[in-house]
Amino acid sequence: MDTQTCDKARQSFIDAGALLSKIYNFPQTITVAAEFADLCTTLGGCTTDRTIVGAAAPSRFFSMTGEDGAVRIYPQILTKFANPTSAVPFDTHDIIASFNSKLAPYFFFSGDTDITPKQVDFVGVVAHEFHHGLGFLSSWRPSGVDNVVTPLIHVDGSNKLRVRETIFDQFIIRTADGKPLTEFTAKFEQAIDGQTYTTDAALASTIEMVATDNLITTATDYITPNAIGFLPKGKTNIIDAVILETALNPFAVGSTGSHVDFTTYSNSPDWLMVYNVIQGKTFQQIDQDNGAATPDTIVGPNIKAIMESMGLPTPDNPNPFVPTIVNEEPISNEN
Numbered sequence: 001m002d003t004q005t006c007d008k009a010r011q012s013f014i015d016a017g018a019l020l021s022k023i024y025n026f027p028q029t030i031t032v033a034a035e036f037a038d039l040c041t042t043l044g045g046c047t048t049d050r051t052i053v054g055a056a057a058p059s060r061f062f063s064m065t066g067e068d069g070a071v072r073i074y075p076q077i078l079t080k081f082a083n084p085t086s087a088v089p090f091d092t093h094d095i096i097a098s099f100n101s102k103l104a105p106y107f108f109f110s111g112d113t114d115i116t117p118k119q120v121d122f123v124g125v126v127a128h129e130f131h132h133g134l135g136f137l138s139s140w141r142p143s144g145v146d147n148v149v150t151p152l153i154h155v156d157g158s159n160k161l162r163v164r165e166t167i168f169d170q171f172i173i174r175t176a177d178g179k180p181l182t183e184f185t186a187k188f189e190q191a192i193d194g195q196t197y198t199t200d201a202a203l204a205s206t207i208e209m210v211a212t213d214n215l216i217t218t219a220t221d222y223i224t225p226n227a228i229g230f231l232p233k234g235k236t237n238i239i240d241a242v243i244l245e246t247a248l249n250p251f252a253v254g255s256t257g258s259h260v261d262f263t264t265y266s267n268s269p270d271w272l273m274v275y276n277v278i279q280g281k282t283f284q285q286i287d288q289d290n291g292a293a294t295p296d297t298i299v300g301p302n303i304k305a306i307m308e309s310m311g312l313p314t315p316d317n318p319n320p321f322v323p324t325i326v327n328e329e330p331i332s333n334e335n
Contacts (some may be wrong), residue, residue, distance in 0.1 A: 137168060140172070175238055233309035
């Protein structure tokens with residue numbers, strides 16, 4: 001990319017950060033490693049109907065004990081907020097982000113004048129990816145076992161199996177009956193966590209046994225529209241759940257479960273965290289058209305409630321619960 005485009009992209013990052021700083025109380029500076037790359041080549045998954053615009057994640061996840069006593073993995077930045085003086089092996093950057101260099105001509109950057117029908121506001125793209133880096137993502141994904149979707153199961157440095165869901169996952173429910181998926185995570189933990197890894201076949205057999213014995217239907221739920229939701233902290237009624245994206249079939253890793261439902265929210269103030277981009281409008285125009293509180297709100301009330309539930313401080317939630325660090329090796333975003 002040429003220098004002028006890089007400068008405009010840098011300004012878009014600054015503008016996105018300034019917008020989010022009005023919504024969230026960031027007690028520390030957040031560092032981001034960002035690059036432009038051909039994501040269709042490096043990540044794959046692009047089709048004639050779907051192109052990856054950007055991708056971001058926490059640089060590392062750390063295990064912490066939450067308010068309910070369960071151990072979950074938290075993004076690096078939330079871990080830093082909770083442990084500002086601890087000797088924790090943090091990565092140099094809090095968030096790792098990539099943006100598709102092939103789409104640079106279609107990005108509307110800060111300082112550009114009139115957005116064209118096929119352009120996407122890059123400030124909105126950056127703000128979206130920042131949320132993933134702050135922890136707006138689920139660990140639930142296909143396990144490799146037919147018809148079983150599980151939280152993260154990985155092998156640590158001592159060859160022990162670990163079952164860990166993200167703090168985001170704590171609040172996920174099935175909308176049909178309100179059952180928290182964290183209860184299913186507990187079943188997988190009881191059977192697998194701490195066991196010595198032997199073979200993929202043995203692990204698959206255990207996963208299948210747990211899923212069958214506990215009637216876990218997540219493989220179906222995650223490809224059924226409106227079947228999975230995020231019930232914000234303090235809410236108990238299923239009707240208050242924020243519907244997550246489960247309309248994609250097959251399961252789309254990175255999109256399914258880690259965004260709000262496109263059909264429900266793309267025309268609402270919570271548009272920022274749908275999986276698909278909105279073309280031909282600046283973020284201010286989208287906010288105005290979708291009924292946001294102000295033309296530069298960018299973060300809708302449901303998105304804000306999700307981030308507050310995970311422990312991100314805001315003016316309305318200035319003192320969230322502080323989880324306790326657990327002595328486990330961190331998980332890099334490559335895992």
